Amino acid sequence: AQKITQTQPGMFVQEKEAVTLDCTYDTSDQSYGLFWYKQPSSGEMIFLIYQGSYDEQNATEGRYSLNFQKARKSANLVISASQLGDSAMYFCAMREGMDSSYKLIFGSGTRLLVRP
Amino acid sequence: DVKVTQSSRYLVKRTGEKVFLECVQDMDHENMFWYRQDPGLGLRLIYFSYDVKMKEKGDIPEGYSVSREKKERFSLILESASTNQTSMYLCASSLDEGANQPQHFGDGTRLSIL
Numbered sequence: 001a002q003k004i005t006q007t008q009p010g011m012f013v014q015e016k017e018a019v020t021l022d023c024t025y026d027t028s029d030q031s032y033g034l035f036w037y038k039q040p041s042s043g044e045m046i047f048l049i050y051q052g053s054y055d056e057q058n059a060t061e062g063r064y065s066l067n068f069q070k071a072r073k074s075a076n077l078v079i080s081a082s083q084l085g086d087s088a089m090y091f092c093a094m095r096e097g098m099d100s101s102y103k104l105i106f107g108s109g110t111r112l113l114v115r116p
Numbered sequence: 117d118v119k120v121t122q123s124s125r126y127l128v129k130r131t132g133e134k135v136f137l138e139c140v141q142d143m144d145h146e147n148m149f150w151y152r153q154d155p156g157l158g159l160r161l162i163y164f165s166y167d168v169k170m171k172e173k174g175d176i177p178e179g180y181s182v183s184r185e186k187k188e189r190f191s192l193i194l195e196s197a198s199t200n201q202t203s204m205y206l207c208a209s210s211l212d213e214g215a216n217q218p219q220h221f222g223d224g225t226r227l228s229i230l
C-alpha cells in the first residue's frame with residue numbers, strides 16, 4: 001500500500017485565490033513528520049513547511065499552511081493568495097519513526113498551474 | 117543558506133558505461149541521500165549515508181553503489197549503465213539534529229542512457 005497518497009495529479013487555480021493540495025498518509029508509528037516540497041520546472045526541490053505528529057497546532061509559513069487532521073491521516077497544503085510563481089510540482093513526504101536515518105517517503109506529486 | 121551542488125545538470129552516457137554522479141554540500145550535514153525521480157512515481161530513495169564511510173540501501177539500490185569518503189561529498193555510481201536508469205537524480209542532505217530537519221536538495225542531474 002502507498003504510504004503517501006496525492007490524489008490530484010494536476011490542478012488549476014486563479015491568481016490571488018487560495019488552493020488546497022491533498023495529501024493522505026499511512027503509518028502505524030505514533031511519531032512521524034510530514035513535509036511539503038515545491039519543485040519548479042527548473043528542477044530544484046524547495047522545502048516549504050513541516051508538521052510533526054505531536055504538534056498541536058497546524059504549521060504555517062507565510063502563505064503556506066498545513067491543514068493537519070491526524071485522525072483522518074491527512075496533511076493538506078493550503079496556499080493562500082496564489083501567485084504565478086507558485087506554478088510547480090508539489091510533493092508531500094513523510095518521515096516515520098524515531099530512527100536516526102531520517103529517510104523520507106514521497107508521494108507522486110501534484111502539478112499546480114496558476115492562471116493569470 | 118544550505119548549498120547542495122550536483123556536478124552536472126545534464127549527462128548523456130552509453131549502455132554499459134560506469135557513471136559517476138557527484139554531490140557536495142557545504143553545511144557540514146551528517147546525512148546525505150540519493151533519489152531518482154520518474155514521472156508519476158515521485159522520488160524514490162536509492163541510498164543514503166549518515167556518516168563518513170557509512171551507507172545504507174534505500175528502496176531501489178539495485179544497479180547502484182555509493183561512496184562517502186568525506187563528509188561533504190556523496191557519490192552515486194552506476195556500475196554498468198542501462199537504459200532503464202535514464203532518470204532525474206536528486207541529491208539531498210540534512211542535519212542529524214532532530215526529526216524535523218528538512219532535507220535540502222541539489223538542482224538535480226538529468227541522466228540519459230543511450
